[in-house]
Amino acid sequence: MVTAGxxxxxxxxxxxxxxxxxxxxxxxxxxxFSVQTSEKVYQSFRLTVTNPGGHSSLPRPDNAIYQLAxxxxxxxxxxxxxxxxxxxxxFFERSADFQESAVAADMxxxxxxxxxxxxxxxxAARSPHLNSMLRTTCVATxxxxxxxxxxxxxxxxxxxxxRILPGVPVDEVEAALRRVIADxxxxxxxxxxxxxxxxxxxxxxxLAALEELVGEMWPGVPVIPEMSTGxxxxxxxxxxxxxxxxxxxxxGDPDDVRAHGLDERVGVRAFHDAVExxxxxxxxxxx
Numbered sequence: 001m002v003t004a005g006x007x008x009x010x011x012x013x014x015x016x017x018x019x020x021x022x023x024x025x026x027x028x029x030x031x032x033f034s035v036q037t038s039e040k041v042y043q044s045f046r047l048t049v050t051n052p053g054g055h056s057s058l059p060r061p062d063n064a065i066y067q068l069a070x071x072x073x074x075x076x077x078x079x080x081x082x083x084x085x086x087x088x089x090x091f092f093e094r095s096a097d098f099q100e101s102a103v104a105a106d107m108x109x110x111x112x113x114x115x116x117x118x119x120x121x122x123x124a125a126r127s128p129h130l131n132s133m134l135r136t137t138c139v140a141t142x143x144x145x146x147x148x149x150x151x152x153x154x155x156x157x158x159x160x161x162x163r164i165l166p167g168v169p170v171d172e173v174e175a176a177l178r179r180v181i182a183d184x185x186x187x188x189x190x191x192x193x194x195x196x197x198x199x200x201x202x203x204x205x206x207l208a209a210l211e212e213l214v215g216e217m218w219p220g221v222p223v224i225p226e227m228s229t230g231x232x233x234x235x236x237x238x239x240x241x242x243x244x245x246x247x248x249x250x251x252g253d254p255d256d257v258r259a260h261g262l263d264e265r266v267g268v269r270a271f272h273d274a275v276e277x278x279x280x281x282x283x284x285x286x287x
Contacts, residue, residue: 019246036246
């Protein structure tokens with residue numbers, strides 16, 4: 001299907017509204033404008049514990065809920081190693097120019113080769129976003145267990161969602177999780193298969209056009225390539241051989257991410273500014 005689509009469309013570039021965007025500073029002023037050139041790989045695992053169960057008045061020494069909970073506690077304490085690629089290294093290098101001195105120093109230290117792991121730890125503690133830019137992450141997102149209040153659970157299930165750095169094999173991540181959880185009695189299942197996608201180049205002429213447009217609308221705001229910590233449908237287009245750039249142009253607080261939440265929202269001005277940016281961008285790049 002993807003191959004057929006690639007035969008029908010011979011595009012030099014695709015633009016994605018569901019990635020990139022602008023970051024606001026502490027006072028609400030535009031700080032940086034991000035262009036997504038790559039994204040993490042989405043992979044979920046379903047972990048299941050089974051048990052004979054029984055009546056709740058006769059507790060067993062083993063319990064499916066406790067067994068699974070113990071495994072998830074071990075997972076909660078695990079951190080994947082710091083690993084940077086060309087895109088994330090450039091992200092930290094350019095972002096450092098617009099941070100307070102201590103954070104800027106840590107960003108430059110992380111962007112060095114090899115990265116300063118103490119600086120990485122401080123950045124990770126400062127922001128979930130920065131932590132996710134530094135490493136693969138895996139986190140429990142769903143739980144289900146039991147069938148009645150007065151019955152011992154015969155099964156307990158959790159879903160662990162991973163966002164894997166581009167280029168890191170899913171098998172490698174699963175093997176690391178199995179070592180951390182260290183319970184051969186837990187059954188593992190992949191929830192669908194991951195769809196990795198290659199990073200997209202940010203060509204100099206495209207970068208120059210974007211920088212000019214950003215300068216018109218938000219003077220002094222730099223354009224910074226980034227790796228999305230989430231996943232978008234851009235991966236299907238990248239895998240069809242078409243470079244994809246995420247340029248949502250919507251500014252928001254990087255420490256107040258509400259995506260997929262019940263209170264997901266964007267600012268009214270941010271929305272209208274993004275519409276204007278896209279109008280100018282499509283005229284510029286399409287002309």
